[in-house]
Amino acid sequence: MPERVDRDGTPAYRFLGVELTRREAAFLVLGVVFLFVIPDIAGLSDSLQLGVIHQGLLFGFAAVGLNLLLRHTKLTSFGHAAFFGTGAYATAVLARYAGVQSVGLLLLGAIAAATVMAAIIGVLSLRHTGLYFALLTLAFGQLLYAIALGQSALGGSDGLPVRPGPANQPLLFGASFSPDVYQVLTYYLTVVVILIGLFVMYRITQSPFRNALDAIGQERTRARFIGLPVRRYVWAAFVISGIYGGVAGGLYAVVRQYVRPEGTLFFLRSGDILFMAILGGFRTLVGPLIGGVVLVFLQDVGQDVTQYYEFLTGTILLILVYGFPRGIVGSLRSGGIVNTRLGELRREPSVLSTWGRTAVQSIERKVTEALTSLRIILFGVD
Amino acid sequence: MAVTPTAALVQTLNGIQFGFILFMIASGLTVILGILDVLNLAHGELFSIGAYTAIGVFGFIIGIVGPPGGGVAGTAVFLFAVLAAVLVTAAILLPVGTLFEAVFLRQIYDRDQVYQLVLTFALLLILLDVKKFIWGDSSIRTDAVYSAINTIPTSELVGLNYPTYNVFVILVGSAVVAGLFWFFERTKTGRIIRATAIDREMATAIGVSTDRVFTLVFALGAFLAGFAGAMAVPPTSATLEMGTNPLVLSFVVIVIGGLGSLRGAFVGALLVGVIRSWMITLYPPGEIAAPFAIMALILLVKPEGLFGTWGETA
Numbered sequence: 001m002p003e004r005v006d007r008d009g010t011p012a013y014r015f016l017g018v019e020l021t022r023r024e025a026a027f028l029v030l031g032v033v034f035l036f037v038i039p040d041i042a043g044l045s046d047s048l049q050l051g052v053i054h055q056g057l058l059f060g061f062a063a064v065g066l067n068l069l070l071r072h073t074k075l076t077s078f079g080h081a082a083f084f085g086t087g088a089y090a091t092a093v094l095a096r097y098a099g100v101q102s103v104g105l106l107l108l109g110a111i112a113a114a115t116v117m118a119a120i121i122g123v124l125s126l127r128h129t130g131l132y133f134a135l136l137t138l139a140f141g142q143l144l145y146a147i148a149l150g151q152s153a154l155g156g157s158d159g160l161p162v163r164p165g166p167a168n169q170p171l172l173f174g175a176s177f178s179p180d181v182y183q184v185l186t187y188y189l190t191v192v193v194i195l196i197g198l199f200v201m202y203r204i205t206q207s208p209f210r211n212a213l214d215a216i217g218q219e220r221t222r223a224r225f226i227g228l229p230v231r232r233y234v235w236a237a238f239v240i241s242g243i244y245g246g247v248a249g250g251l252y253a254v255v256r257q258y259v260r261p262e263g264t265l266f267f268l269r270s271g272d273i274l275f276m277a278i279l280g281g282f283r284t285l286v287g288p289l290i291g292g293v294v295l296v297f298l299q300d301v302g303q304d305v306t307q308y309y310e311f312l313t314g315t316i317l318l319i320l321v322y323g324f325p326r327g328i329v330g331s332l333r334s335g336g337i338v339n340t341r342l343g344e345l346r347r348e349p350s351v352l353s354t355w356g357r358t359a360v361q362s363i364e365r366k367v368t369e370a371l372t373s374l375r376i377i378l379f380g381v382d
Numbered sequence: 383m384a385v386t387p388t389a390a391l392v393q394t395l396n397g398i399q400f401g402f403i404l405f406m407i408a409s410g411l412t413v414i415l416g417i418l419d420v421l422n423l424a425h426g427e428l429f430s431i432g433a434y435t436a437i438g439v440f441g442f443i444i445g446i447v448g449p450p451g452g453g454v455a456g457t458a459v460f461l462f463a464v465l466a467a468v469l470v471t472a473a474i475l476l477p478v479g480t481l482f483e484a485v486f487l488r489q490i491y492d493r494d495q496v497y498q499l500v501l502t503f504a505l506l507l508i509l510l511d512v513k514k515f516i517w518g519d520s521s522i523r524t525d526a527v528y529s530a531i532n533t534i535p536t537s538e539l540v541g542l543n544y545p546t547y548n549v550f551v552i553l554v555g556s557a558v559v560a561g562l563f564w565f566f567e568r569t570k571t572g573r574i575i576r577a578t579a580i581d582r583e584m585a586t587a588i589g590v591s592t593d594r595v596f597t598l599v600f601a602l603g604a605f606l607a608g609f610a611g612a613m614a615v616p617p618t619s620a621t622l623e624m625g626t627n628p629l630v631l632s633f634v635v636i637v638i639g640g641l642g643s644l645r646g647a648f649v650g651a652l653l654v655g656v657i658r659s660w661m662i663t664l665y666p667p668g669e670i671a672a673p674f675a676i677m678a679l680i681l682l683v684k685p686e687g688l689f690g691t692w693g694e695t696a
Binding site: 070074076078124125127128130131132134135136138139140142143146147149150151267271274275278282307308309310311313314315317318320321322325363366367369370371373374376377378 | 415419420421423476477480481483484485486488489490493494495496497499500501503504505506507508510511512514515519593594597598601626630633634636637641667668669670671674677678681682685
């Protein structure tokens, strides 16, 4: 039962070490309830498909793992699809070649494989920071993609069915279900896994370990001087974030029952996962998850509307980078620029034209600047 | 597997040819990385836009020059037409690079690096669909036009049967390498760029406009990417996905050569090119993985790469 404690004068609830203000607790309950009723809502309308939201949650979960690195150690991993794909392929290989049927065992296999993979890639790439780290993780991710593409045992570009035939799903609770029921049950499994994952991540981000990571992210040398085993801590964080990716990938394989290199290991997927964290707000805990759902939903809608949906994603990214660098959750919580602007708009709708003019003017200025630079590059200073 | 000396030579030459293309891509990326501290993920798309553009420009020039004539002289004229097309293509990409830097990148240098990655990733996605919009989904085949170049086999000249165009790429590639080293070692602009790379504040203090250097460097990177794309397209066909693989391979090259070293990029590119092409004959499934294996090995033995950082030694 929640016990009442006082923190800075605001009443807060404490439960299993999770401390929330009343508002946060309300959001949490609302969110959990919403997660649990989604299959019912999805049944009511055609446009809202359970599969899309489910996939968004899974990628978002991988982004939650990535966020541990991004938020605290300031390391940008551009190869997180590697762990997602490792989890997915480990599941598929176990189910297909080792004959493992139970979902629990398959997920354990995914976790084990992702842990090993993250440990290896971590040792090789964590010597570097900044862009070189991004570059290395991307290269290793692409190596795994190349391996999956090249190995006929892994199905090459066709991919690998988890278990042949629609009737041969992995077993949940030791039993087999009809495809519809299976879909809903695996969804609930995902929700439970996500809740546990978020809880664990919350505890990590409340621990001294997080402080150590923050210190490392701010200034490595100083962190080493105060006695932190920098390399080992960052490596541990990397492995943890890899495990999140592996779990998400394993669940993805269990749900989709088919694993392709394009959808799980390709570097655009890594970009998506990074983008989800930024979109949702990488300074928050649940931001990446929400970013995942929103992005996958947008891509799904975009794919129906136009063949140029990458353009759509790219444009949203641009708007995000310039307009809302804190992401959805971050902007909502801080109530920063978005709320101020919305308030202005509500009071004085004509402000819209002023904004438009400012935007056009600033773009004009930039283009002039660029053309001047170009002239100087081509013809020198006159 | 028995490999005859001739086959070995041909494979090595193929590798060197690919290595030069790779160097042109990686050098642009390296220079941008070394000076702006930005990993330009859209670089591969600039490369492939160069390839698409070159096909159009080349077709236009051929329309003026006429179809390739026979004999060595005819081929020479034809190769000059190709070279002209390549240069025009690269010149078209120059303003694109300038615009990218001045309009998009300049705003966010002071932010977290992750935003620069996301921005260039956004540009990558946008360019991907711009290509799809302009040139359509299907790949454009070019071998019919360019096979005309190879009607003069080099065997007549040096006694080895090898496509003329590949020799041409190696020659032009060498010229680009020499030109780049000359530019950064001997010219004033090159020295200014290097000075900016070594110490940005000091360069500003002695009167260098870093804004302008940044724009120049990004434009140079786009120029090199377009040049590489235009050179690479003839033997293959232009496809929508053609930007990805060279981009990732040039990451590998940069890591092997030493982070941001131009000389390292050259050595790394040739190494990757030759080993990749050898793997095609010796062990085909290893073709894609081999460069990454070298990269991992070098990271283990010498984490800073084969050569030092950029600036002090170009």
